[in-house]
Amino acid sequence: MTDKTQKDIAEKALGMKNANAPSQDHLDHQEKTAGDGPISERNKHEPVSGALDAEGQRPVLERSRKVR
Structure with a gap:
């Protein structure tokens, strides 16, 4: 056995x-x-995200079970 x-x-x-x-x-x-x-401005390399569009917001609200 070596001594390591x-x-x-x-x-x-x-x-x-x-x-x-x-x-x-x-x-x-x-x-x-x-x-x-x-940082106040958006990242120039940030991909386009639809998470806050109508398609993405509704499932989030349904999962949270809260009305906004």
């Missing part, structure tokens, strides 16, 4: 994780806003 330290095991695991990790292109689109507070 926790650091050796962690470095090996990190290497395996990075080798098998999928590309994370979405991280390139993130904007650094820590300390700036909330």
Whole structure:
């Protein structure tokens, strides 16, 4: 049995994780806003969403069982 330290095991695991990790292109689109507070304008890379249209709002209201 070889004497491996926790650091050796962690470095090996990190290497395996990075080798098998999928590309994370979405991280390139993130904007650094820590300390700036909330952003008032919409994200330029945000997909179009119909969640608040008539088709999406009604099922949400029915699930919540509340009338708005």
